[in-house]
Amino acid sequence: MNDSPDATGVDDAADVDDPTTAADSATAGDDAVGPGDSNPDLADRPALDVDAAADLVDRLVENVESVIVGKREAVEHVLVTVLARGHLLVEDVPGVGKTTLAKAVARSVDASFKRVQFTPDLLPSDVTGVNVFNQRTDEFDFRPGPVFANVVLGDEINRAPPKTQSALLEAMEENQVTTDGVTRALPDPFCVIATQNDVEPGRTYELPVAEVDRFTKKIRLGYPDVEAEAAILDRTVGDHPIDAVEPVATLEDVRRARATVAAVEVREPVRNYVARLAEYTRRNAALGVSPRGSLALLRTAQVRAVLDGRGYVVPDDVQTEAPTVLAHRIRTDAGAAGGDDVVAEALDRIPVE
Known part of the structure; x- marks a missing residue:
């Protein structure tokens, strides 16, 4: 195709x-940013x-x-x-x-x-x-x-x-x-x-x-x-x-x-849950999830909440998005291929508090 x-x-x-x-007038010393980081x-x-x-x-x-x-x-x-x-x-x-x-x-x-x-x-x-x-x-x-x-x-x-x-x-x-x-x-x-x-x-x-x-x-x-x-x-x-x-x-x-x-609300228990998932990957892989990965997981969970008609994130949103957001960032002894297993283990072993 x-x-x-x-x-x-x-x-x-x-x-x-x-x-x-x-x-046009930006220079190497300017702090010019585009509209994405830019969040303008x-x-x-x-x-x-x-x-x-x-x-x-x-x-x-x-x-x-x-x-x-x-x-x-x-x-x-x-x-x-x-x-x-x-x-x-x-x-x-x-x-x-x-x-x-x-x-x-x-x-x-x-x-x-x-x-x-x-x-x-x-x-x-x-x-x-x-x-x-x-x-x-x-x-x-x-x-x-x-x-x-x-x-x-x-x-x-x-x-x-x-x-x-x-x-x-x-x-x-x-x-x-x-x-x-x-x-x-x-x-x-x-x-x-x-x-x-x-x-x-x-x-x-x-x-x-x-x-x-x-x-x-x-x-x-x-x-x-x-x-x-x-x-x-x-x-x-x-x-x-x-x-x-x-x-x-x-x-x-x-x-x-x-x-x-x-604008979707992410309460402290959900933020803490994401941080504990990321920390688990760092303890159980040669290279775990970075803070950038944790932020990506929160942002995609916010989108998932909107798709479900909610203005707030619940742990289910995080669990739905985690496999596709976290796994490729992880390196194990098996290389990148081991990331899926680490994420599955994290979701199974890290309790929702």
């Missing part, structure tokens, strides 16, 4: 504003009420399901990640619809979408952008890279060397990009959906731990069952259904829903 990239390895689905207007002022943004935010997610899920058959849970994971102001890592075999899923979400929200095909010869500047000398003006003009979009799909991110993978670190953490001493804000909202090839280990690079930790969730799509695959074949015999996807929400709807999520 993946589309072929153009010669530069980048696929445009929508135009984005010139990022130079966001921070979620507290000041008019939030949707909880029911309206839950209805928004339902509309988006139904719209994406017109393209992605039999993967409602995976679609929910994507939308939970977006509303939690995070990023998603999808590890799976080729051809199960990872690119189509990302495109369908972007089109459902009327968001800009760009795809980067990660390859061994891809350079960091191919992702973030580069300054090019303009002979007419006798000045350097910034040409933004594909990272300047609302939804950025990093296709087979582990095919590129660590230096190129790390080009996303600042963008994913601070919603900004710094090139030649100038910091430019990324669009709001901004979400990276990266896919990882897990069937050709001899031709891929391991993702840096610091980058893995920046992904809010890690999921697998898996193969469809027979009924779902038959439905996919029926829908794609003619025109691809992705071409017919129409927006059912605006970017402002997403921003307001994010404000709703940020």
Whole structure:
């Protein structure tokens, strides 16, 4: 289902504003930040009420399901990640619809979408952008890279060397990009959906731990069952259904829903429960969950509460989100593969108080 990239390895689905207007005068010493770390002022943004935010997610899920058959849970994971102001890592075999899923979400929200095909010869500047000398003006003009979009799909991110993978670190953490001493804000909202090839280990690079930790969730799509695959074949015999996807929400709807999520109450016992889960992973693995991981778990639990029509988080929300939020951050003697077992043990052994 993946589309072929153009010669530069980048696929445009929508135009984005010139990022130079966001921070033309920023310098290396400035504290300029983008709108994501940027949270710019979620507290000041008019939030949707909880029911309206839950209805928004339902509309988006139904719209994406017109393209992605039999993967409602995976679609929910994507939308939970977006509303939690995070990023998603999808590890799976080729051809199960990872690119189509990302495109369908972007089109459902009327968001800009760009795809980067990660390859061994891809350079960091191919992702973030580069300054090019303009002979007419006798000045350097910034040409933004594909990272300047609302939804950025990093296709087979582990095919590129660590230096190129790390080009996303600042963008994913601070919603900004710094090139030649100038910091430019990324669009709001901004979400990276990266896919990882897990069937050709001899031709891929391991993702840096610091980058893995920046992904809010890690999921697998898996193969469809027979009924779902038959439905996919029926829908794609003619025109691809992705071409017919129409927006059912605006970017402002997403921003307001994010404000709703940020206002969901997280009481001290729930915060303490999350901290004890994280502490368990640190005691029982070579590398446990970082404070960034604990924060990601709380934010996704807030989204889960909204989906259930509540303005407060309960332990069930934490337990629902923990496997996809925590496991990929953990390293055991068995490597990354042991994270699932550690999280399962933590959920089983750490009591809710």
